[in-house]
Amino acid sequence: MEQMYAYKCKKCGKLHHPRYIVCQNPDCDGREFEEIPLEGKCKLLTWTRVYNLPEGYMQPWLNFGIVEFENGVRATGQIGFDDGIESGMELVSTVGVVRTRRILYKETIDSQEYGFIFQKA
Amino acid sequence: MRQVGIVGVGHTKFGKSTVPFLDMLCEAGLQAMDDAGAKTGRKNVIDQVFVGSMGSGMVSRISGAASAVVDALNIRPAGAETVENGPASGASAVKLGVMAIASGMNDCVLVIGGEGMRAVSGWEGTDFVATMLHPVAEYKYGCTLPSFAGLYTRLCMDKFGVESKDLAIVAVKNHENACHNPVSHIQRKVVLERITNPAYINATNPLVADPLRQFDMCPVSDGAAAVLLVAKDKQEEFGFGDKKFVRIAGIASATDTHVVANREVPTDLLAVRLSAQKAYKMAGMGPDDIDVAELHDAFQILEIEEAEEVGFFPRGEGHLAVRRGETKIGGKIPINTSGGLKAKGHPLGATGVSQIVELVKQLRGEATDRQVEGAKTGLAVNFGGFGNNVVSTILTTK
Numbered sequence: 041m042e043q044m045y046a047y048k049c050k051k052c053g054k055l056h057h058p059r060y061i062v063c064q065n066p067d068c069d070g071r072e073f074e075e076i077p078l079e080g081k082c083k084l085l086t087w088t089r090v091y092n093l094p095e096g097y098m099q100p101w102l103n104f105g106i107v108e109f110e111n112g113v114r115a116t117g118q119i120g121f122d123d124g125i126e127s128g129m130e131l132v133s134t135v136g137v138v139r140t141r142r143i144l145y146k147e148t149i150d151s152q153e154y155g156f157i158f159q160k161a
Numbered sequence: 162m163r164q165v166g167i168v169g170v171g172h173t174k175f176g177k178s179t180v181p182f183l184d185m186l187c188e189a190g191l192q193a194m195d196d197a198g199a200k201t202g203r204k205n206v207i208d209q210v211f212v213g214s215m216g217s218g219m220v221s222r223i224s225g226a227a228s229a230v231v232d233a234l235n236i237r238p239a240g241a242e243t244v245e246n247g248p249a250s251g252a253s254a255v256k257l258g259v260m261a262i263a264s265g266m267n268d269c270v271l272v273i274g275g276e277g278m279r280a281v282s283g284w285e286g287t288d289f290v291a292t293m294l295h296p297v298a299e300y301k302y303g304c305t306l307p308s309f310a311g312l313y314t315r316l317c318m319d320k321f322g323v324e325s326k327d328l329a330i331v332a333v334k335n336h337e338n339a340c341h342n343p344v345s346h347i348q349r350k351v352v353l354e355r356i357t358n359p360a361y362i363n364a365t366n367p368l369v370a371d372p373l374r375q376f377d378m379c380p381v382s383d384g385a386a387a388v389l390l391v392a393k394d395k396q397e398e399f400g401f402g403d404k405k406f407v408r409i410a411g412i413a414s415a416t417d418t419h420v421v422a423n424r425e426v427p428t429d430l431l432a433v434r435l436s437a438q439k440a441y442k443m444a445g446m447g448p449d450d451i452d453v454a455e456l457h458d459a460f461q462i463l464e465i466e467e468a469e470e471v472g473f474f475p476r477g478e479g480h481l482a483v484r485r486g487e488t489k490i491g492g493k494i495p496i497n498t499s500g501g502l503k504a505k506g507h508p509l510g511a512t513g514v515s516q517i518v519e520l521v522k523q524l525r526g527e528a529t530d531r532q533v534e535g536a537k538t539g540l541a542v543n544f545g546g547f548g549n550n551v552v553s554t555i556l557t558t559k
Binding site: 085087091092102106110138155 | 231282283284285287288291295297298299301302303304305307308311312313315316321367368369370371372375420421422423
């Protein structure tokens with residue numbers, strides 16, 4: 041199973057997601073980060089259900105949300121259920137395939153990308 | 162710093178183009194040159210061309226578009242660069258034109274913004290636009306620009322009390338304005354009841370990115386727009402003396418986090434606020450000096466929130482001003498007299514230039530049935546990414 045990470049600045053300790061090149065603390069210039077597993081409980085800040093998906097998705101809709109983890113890190117991801125979605129609700133993060141790209145060249149290759157899929161806590 | 166102004170404007174009809182991408186750019190550019198009286202060949206005085214386009218290479222399959230335009234218009238050996246800054250490519254190209262003239266590097270600059278959006282399928286177009294999102298934290302999830310507009314709208318609804326009907330009122334206003342603009346993509350009035358009545362709303366105005374519906378966002382359009390910039394001290398010498406000089410009093414850009422989730426206050430459009438403040442400072446003006454504004458309403462929520470961030474209304478009260486009709490023509494501050502992105506259309510790279518063309522028409526008194534009486538100063542806001550790169554421009558005839 042793929043693991044999602046927060047990135048802790050080795051100089052000031054600020055947590056980031058996704059990975060940055062330079063620490064985002066305006067008073068720090070750190071460039072080295074420690075990987076910290078980013079998982080567990082989180083709070084849904086806002087959500088949407090999108091019916092007009094880009095090339096490569098065959099579902100009729102997808103739900104997206106922005107969450108805040110207990111350590112204060114925020115992340116965008118897919119929401120893995122349809123009923124009872126409300127801003128402010130508690131969720132738990134899981135990791136799954138969020139995009140599959142089909143590459144057609146001599147033989148078909150499916151390239152899968154992993155990311156957050158938030159579920160009911 | 163030299164004074165820079167606009168002496169010529171051009172604008173194709175937005176919608177589904179019947180001509181190739183390059184021809185569209187040239188049509189707008191030539192209109193701007195003809196409007197100013199600029200000549201081609203040996204009599205050409207244009208020494209630089211900037212073309213603003215997000216997808217000239219990626220969608221229209223034309224790299225080096227500015228070089229191709231210079232050749233097609235016979236204005237060689239003018240310098241030529243293509244500028245890409247997402248949906249703010251057009252205003253960024255204008256900004257570079259202003260910088261080039263103000264610095265003394267150039268004297269006369271043709272700026273063209275253009276996009277061919279409808280040459281590809283809706284799925285491909287949606288995917289192309291989404292490539293401006295963060296590749297790891299956003300794009301890979303299947304997020305699109307409407308996705309972020311939906312997430313953002315819900316936050317504004319929760320925090321400020323914005324209602325779906327407020328978005329619909331903005332749409333109705335902009336469609337009404339577009340009926341008086343011959344270059345608009347959609348010249349059709351919209352009835353508020355028809356797009357808000359719960360009894361049939363899912364048929365007349367279906368959900369796209371909950372809580373956003375079809376009428377809460379712009380259509381997909383092809384189009385191009387152009388402006389001819391000249392140094393004030395060269396206007397007479399170049400033969401543009403009989404054109405009203407619409408001065409670019411202020412132009413500035415500002416940026417915000419690429420990852421939308423990482424914004425300190427998720428409802429803030431910080432780059433809008435900061436770019437407007439910088440443009441006001443450059444112009445020596447403030448929000449009370451603005452008579453007419455073109456704001457980037459790719460989604461109707463953005464017109465409301467941008468109007469607050471540029472200082473027209475207190476934060477959290479933009480939707481109340483919309484309900485009172487203060488953003489209509491004849492209201493306190495008319496917004497999107499052109500029809501806005503909502504109804505005039507949004508060919509990404511063209512939009513920033515198109516907004517400026519509308520302000521020039523307003524400040525010259527040439528906006529016919531959508532004219533704001535006595536307009537002398539205008540503000541345009543061109544919004545790139547989901548607000549991570551914004552250009553604000555102030556034009557004036559004062």
